[in-house]
Amino acid sequence: MEARKKGADDALMLNEHGVATECTTSNFYIVKDGIVKTPSLDSGILSGITRDFLFKIAPNEKIPLEEIEMTLDDIQTADEAFMSGTIKGVVPVGEIIGRVNWKAPVGSVTEKLRRAYDSYIGLSD
Template sequence: MTIKINLNGTIDNDAFISVLDHGFLFGDSVYEVVSTIDGQVVFLAEHLRRLRQSAAALNLVIPYSDTKFGEEIHRTLKSAGNTESYVRIIVTRGVGELDLDPTSCTSPNVIILAKEAVIYPQENYDKGIHLALVSVKRNLKESLNPELKTGNYLNNVLAKMEANRTGAADALMLNSSGYLTECTTSNIFFVKDGRIFTPSLDCGILEGITREKILRLARENGFLVEEGEWPPEALEQAEEAFITGTVKKIMPVTLLNSRPVGNGKPGPTTKKLMRLYEDFLKRVLE
């Protein structure tokens, strides 16, 4: 698969950064993922806002304005020529001395990757996916705040590897207090007695862009929604579950640790939210 790479404004099929870049050496970087629908980048402003929030927490200077990002993303997409694209925006600390101190890094690198959009099998939406509740814990907020979208994703990698060993599509992690948090690249929701539940930000999760859209849509359409701290038993007793993400949108979960969630099929609340979100995206693009 061809990937067009925009490195500091230069577009090529291949691009390289120095092995002395602190993003490579220490995961000292921030990133966001956006996707296109009908060739248009969706929710770019929200993703750039979160990129800047993550960078500010790291004292990482982003050298592009939002307008410049938009221009460079457009140039990269045009060069890629995909029908629909997956776009990853990365800002690294840049080249510095071979030590942890970032003060020697004076020129951040801005990378924009564009490739053909990720298309999940329709079966994932029609029948749902299998999640594994794994032993790997979500990062402590007091050590590496999960609300920051950084290049330091090792615990998510380990969680995904554990899920792979069980045959599950993704991993669901708990925090150090034993409460549900999120999957490796998506937020989790579940339904019980007509109410929608999802872990709160206090649980140590990324504030997902799609998560926020779904919460607002659900409330606007009369659903009762609760954000809070939930033990895994709450999910095990749920009637429905689904995950949300930029690329996945809303994807039903019908198996948890090889056991059916509810009746083992996507439920009516999940299906309605899927329809509402698709309609919402159409309105956004009008």
């Protein structure tokens, strides 16, 4: 509700330890130095179908993908960010406002994974 009031499309949730977990209907990822990082299943998130596909697709695209305990500092220093979900697919995040204020253009790693995912599910050639 607070996110909508601020004009956000979604909200990034934190667990009781202040660690980033997931968005309201999507898994969340950052990219730092070419490595895709997503919260660990141990942080209390659901393992989404699209998330599982990305773990299969990323190695084929030569993109490292790892689970981490994602802190707000990790997000603040990220080069790129994106979400994934069954309905949305891979969606770039351009800005985060709130406890962290972060903004970046759509990055090449996000775009490469988005294209690979779309191709994998038959949305593009």
